[in-house]
Amino acid sequence: MPEYAVLIYEHVAPEDLPAEVMAGHEGLPDRIAEAGGRTIAGFALQEPSTATSIRGGLLTDGPFIETKEVLRGIYLMEARDLDHALELAGMTPIVEGGVEVRPLLGFEVVEDS
Amino acid sequence: MLAATVRVTRDLDAAEESVQDAYVAALEAWSRDGVPERPGAWLTTVARRTALNAMGRRRTLQAKLPLLLEPEADEMDEPRDDDAIPDDRLRLVFTCCHPALSQEAQVALTLRLVCGVATVDIAYAFLVAEATMAARLTRAKKKIAAAGIPYVVPGPADLPERLDAVLTVVHLLSTTAHAAPTGEALVRADLAERALDLARMLHALLPSEPEVAGLLALLLVHHARRATRTDAEGRLALLEDQDRSAWDSAAIARAHDLVVGALRDAAPGRFTLQAAIAALHAQAPSYGETDWPQILALYDELLRLWPAPVVALNRAVAVAMVEGPEAGLAEVEELEEQGVLAGYRYLPSTKADLLHRLGRHEEAAAAYREALALTENAAERAFLSERLDES
Numbered sequence: 001m002p003e004y005a006v007l008i009y010e011h012v013a014p015e016d017l018p019a020e021v022m023a024g025h026e027g028l029p030d031r032i033a034e035a036g037g038r039t040i041a042g043f044a045l046q047e048p049s050t051a052t053s054i055r056g057g058l059l060t061d062g063p064f065i066e067t068k069e070v071l072r073g074i075y076l077m078e079a080r081d082l083d084h085a086l087e088l089a090g091m092t093p094i095v096e097g098g099v100e101v102r103p104l105l106g107f108e109v110v111e112d113s
Numbered sequence: 114m115l116a117a118t119v120r121v122t123r124d125l126d127a128a129e130e131s132v133q134d135a136y137v138a139a140l141e142a143w144s145r146d147g148v149p150e151r152p153g154a155w156l157t158t159v160a161r162r163t164a165l166n167a168m169g170r171r172r173t174l175q176a177k178l179p180l181l182l183e184p185e186a187d188e189m190d191e192p193r194d195d196d197a198i199p200d201d202r203l204r205l206v207f208t209c210c211h212p213a214l215s216q217e218a219q220v221a222l223t224l225r226l227v228c229g230v231a232t233v234d235i236a237y238a239f240l241v242a243e244a245t246m247a248a249r250l251t252r253a254k255k256k257i258a259a260a261g262i263p264y265v266v267p268g269p270a271d272l273p274e275r276l277d278a279v280l281t282v283v284h285l286l287s288t289t290a291h292a293a294p295t296g297e298a299l300v301r302a303d304l305a306e307r308a309l310d311l312a313r314m315l316h317a318l319l320p321s322e323p324e325v326a327g328l329l330a331l332l333l334v335h336h337a338r339r340a341t342r343t344d345a346e347g348r349l350a351l352l353e354d355q356d357r358s359a360w361d362s363a364a365i366a367r368a369h370d371l372v373v374g375a376l377r378d379a380a381p382g383r384f385t386l387q388a389a390i391a392a393l394h395a396q397a398p399s400y401g402e403t404d405w406p407q408i409l410a411l412y413d414e415l416l417r418l419w420p421a422p423v424v425a426l427n428r429a430v431a432v433a434m435v436e437g438p439e440a441g442l443a444e445v446e447e448l449e450e451q452g453v454l455a456g457y458r459y460l461p462s463t464k465a466d467l468l469h470r471l472g473r474h475e476e477a478a479a480a481y482r483e484a485l486a487l488t489e490n491a492a493e494r495a496f497l498s499e500r501l502d503e504s
Contacts, residue, residue, distance in 0.1 A: 081263035
């Protein structure tokens with residue numbers, strides 16, 4: 001099945017998320033599996049203020065692209081096609097913001113040698 | 114034929130190449146052996162065979178290339194109503210009008226892949242350079258392949274929303290054809306023809322969808338009145354000044370039947386309501402003898418369903434006809450204050466017309482000037498200049 005990344009943009013910081021939304025995130029891989037997809041990996045990011053960017057060898061404080069939207073996390077999944085991927089990504093609990101679905105060009109896990 | 118071939122190749126570019134190859138083969142074979150009994154079927158068979166051969170050669174190379182996906186039957190865990198709607202062209206239309214594509218891309222893809230219009234002609238219709246249109250098409254096709262936009266007719270749950278996107282594209286083609294924002298000719302006959310063909314095809318494939326019937330009826334009325342939208346000198350003629358005897362009465366009668374059928378639906382949609390309004394206009398013996406109260410009632414319903422400022426502006430015209438120009442002007446001025454139609458040329462021109470009727474000539478002239486500043490269409494400019502001279 002094709003692989004997709006789901007980028008989670010959420011205004012509310014993780015510590016302020018209501019308990020049911022947090023529970024919703026935790027149960028997401030199971031719900032995706034029930035709906036015929038498969039979650040491959042997922043990770044949550046620290047606050048954008050903790051980011052450091054390197055641009056042309058120059059260090060700057062903050063995320064590479066300054067936006068109002070805050071990228072909080074990404075998960076990778078398999079889905080049958082874009083319609084299916086959108087259906088699955090739509091199950092992501094969001095308080096204020098949304099998700100972006102991007103097809104993967106490649107995905108590789110580097111094993112310890 | 115492209116639709117049938119793309120099912121084999123799952124790749125729009127490869128399918129297009131195969132179809133072109135089939136035409137070349139046809140030229141050679143038919144001039145040698147004569148034209149076969151069913152030329153369309155002949156071409157499709159050759160195109161599919163060419164596609165299969167080409168794919169065999171490229172299979173290893175393409176193993177990692179993203180292809181246009183069509184789920185295999187065993188991959189689908191929910192039944193889709195493919196049996197009810199078997200036509201490949203329908204899948205192609207839904208792929209081209211997928212909401213994951215921009216509306217610009219949807220329109221361009223539909224013209225290129227469903228209607229087979231050459232890129233250069235699409236570029237001309239939308240007043241962009243051929244290279245720009247070619248890039249737009251390439252980007253869209255790349256997205257279909259890379260993102261895995263499926264080549265399927267949506268299931269019953271998604272069908273109404275997805276169908277609305279398809280109908281919107283066809284409607285947009287028609288409105289672009291009938292009121293080109295720039296250029297010399299008010300009506301681009303080719304584009305209007307394509308929109309009508311698409312509506313006919315959709316109605317043939319989805320005969321029980323009332324909104325498809327509604328859209329077809331709407332386009333048929335546009336088509337029926339097309340010849341009279343401009344006068345002999347190519348100037349814009351308003352509905353009230355058009356020669357009603359020159360309207361295509363057969364097309365209007367067909368539109369009427371479609372509207373009556375579509376209105377049987379418990380909750381008529383926006384295309385059915387627009388078609389009902391257009392059909393009422395088309396059947397009236399004159400502008401003054403139009404059933405304006407009925408038209409206003411239909412606009413009330415349309416505005417409730419589709420609260421677009423443009424609908425509200427058209428409704429204001431009906432208000433003026435039922436309750437007088439003063440009441441219509443009040444509606445237009447309210448829209449003007451809301452600022453939602455800023456830059457929309459038909460707002461000042463409607464306002465100017467109502468002011469003119471109320472004998473407020475200086476204000477009318479100012480509004481005509483405002484409308485003139487907003488349009489580049491030569492036919493509309495000539496019309497507005499004439500009105501300005503009269504006011």
